[in-house]
């Protein structure tokens with residue numbers, strides 16, 4: 001493994017430095033015994049020295065024996081004696097002595113010269129300090145790099161694509177809520193990773209690759225980590241997007257390395273996040289080929305084909321755009337098991353809120369079920385955000401615990417971006433929005449079998465939404481009758497019709513409503529068989545494969561004439577609904593105006609307030625209708 005190799009080489013450097021230091025100090029210790037020049041001269045005259053080396057500064061040599069009488073001090077003799085007979089080396093600093101060489105020749109003592117510089121020492125000290133410096137430098141670098149991520153972060157090679165290894169993710173299925181079906185499907189994988197022998201013995205076929213498909217924030221990454229955590233196996237992860245900017249060939253090498261490591265650590269999980277960045281269909285590439293991505297993808301395919309799933313390596317990948325993946329990735333023996341993570345329904349949302357409020361102090365009035373009802377369409381990440389935001393709000397408000405008010409505000413905040421009360425809307429715009437929303441709300445209140453209005457707001461929010469009318473609940477219906485669909489259409493058109501009636505003009509604010517209304521009308525005709533003109537035949541396959549291999553997906557299974565008939569029928573349904581809403585609102589213009597004026601004043605209207613306003617209007621009308629009849 002990269003990390004170990006790296007650490008060992010660092011230890012080598014440190015050990016070498018240490019060794020050199022030792023050698024150096026040992027060398028110093030072994031330096032010859034220092035004697036005075038006069039002692040040297042006396043020894044020379046006594047014939048007790050040999051092997052002399054002369055430099056301009058000093059004389060070095062060896063004593064032949066220690067029977068030197070009074071020439072050396074007792075201490076010096078003891079010193080020489082400690083070194084043993086053969087190595088009684090000495091040195092003496094030279095004084096001016098031009099006759100020395102003559103004397104040496106006369107005595108017949110062998111001698112040699114040497115240049116002044118002690119080159120060995122010089123080089124040694126250079127190498128030593130350089131090695132020490134490099135060692136410390138590397139150590140510091142290592143520390144800095146290591147502090148950048150979670151425990152097991154490691155960089156394979158020098159590139160930016162990182163393989164993250166967690167020997168234990170500590171995430172379990174208990175941390176994942178609201179996507180029970182996906183969890184159920186992955187339980188088998190967990191079982192396999194826990195006891196691979198059992199599966200092997202029975203010859204069971206284990207999928208090599210599991211593809212998690214779901215909208216951003218639905219918990220794909222979380223779920224993959226939870227599988228590793230449940231199975232207590234190492235988790236190797238890498239993100240597809242990191243490969244894209246690499247040099248050619250590096251990505252492929254990285255993939256090879258990843259699988260190499262994974263095989264050594266089996267059983268384990270290899271997780272490729274954002275597979276779409278890497279595995280985009282090779283066909284859809286406007287700028288010609290992207291060599292690097294393609295090479296990396298090819299390497300991935302090669303690796304996936306080249307190993308036996310029974311070694312215990314499970315490859316998981318996540319994407320939110322399965323339709324753009326290269327078909328080769330989805331073939332049998334590769335990512336042939338697909339697990340879809342749906343947006344959570346109301347019970348799922350409540351469960352997710354419970355997971356995230358485990359460590360949050362909740363006030364007695366907090367009802368997570370109501371929060372869940374208010375957040376249709378939210379994914380796990382949004383709900384985690386709601387809880388966090390609510391806790392922050394409560395802290396800012398100096399509360400002991402988080403109250404329902406904090407949750408309400410947090411939801412409002414996250415629904416359409418931060419409230420921008422400071423944004424100035426022209427009074428005319430504000431009037432239009434107020435009547436538009438009042439139109440939705442009044443229609444919703446007047447029709448039977450419609451989700452009750454929870455809140456209306458004309459506070460401008462982030463991009464797109466100028467106001468909103470929130471109904472409760474707005475999803476989690478498994479069956480809807482035709483009249484319910486028609487009522488829903490009416491509520492959607494209520495905003496537009498109110499604008500027409502009051503201002504004699506229409507704004508762009510109804511675009512989203514009209515889109516949704518069109519979708520509903522189209523579905524009624526083409527899927528639910530709710531149009532007399534076209535009968536029970538459906539015109540669109542509901543169960544379209546998630547992973548279409550080609551553009552054949554958009555092929556129609558009906559004629560041009562039928563298409564025209566469908567269009568006509570959709571138009572008819574919308575026109576009828578429009579007519580109906582117009583009549584309804586004309587009959588209740590007073591309600592519309594009362595609600596709109598209230599909204600203009602207060603900006604926000606709660607469901608209960610709306611109902612009491614409407615009751616007041618009805619009470620005022622009653623005497624009149626009584627008089628009229």
Ligand code: ADP
Nearest residue numbers: 175176177216217218219220221222380381384
């Ligand atoms: P994805 O990979 O699908 O974009 P993530 O797994 O990164 O989503 O989710 C982001 C965060 O949202 C998670 O760390 C978790 O806190 C929260 N979250 C998402 N889905 C769930 C879920 N089903 N249950 C609990 N928490 C969730």
Ligand code: MG
Nearest residue numbers: 220221273318
């Ligand atoms: Mg993710």
Ligand code: ZN
Nearest residue numbers: 495509510513
């Ligand atoms: Zn609207």
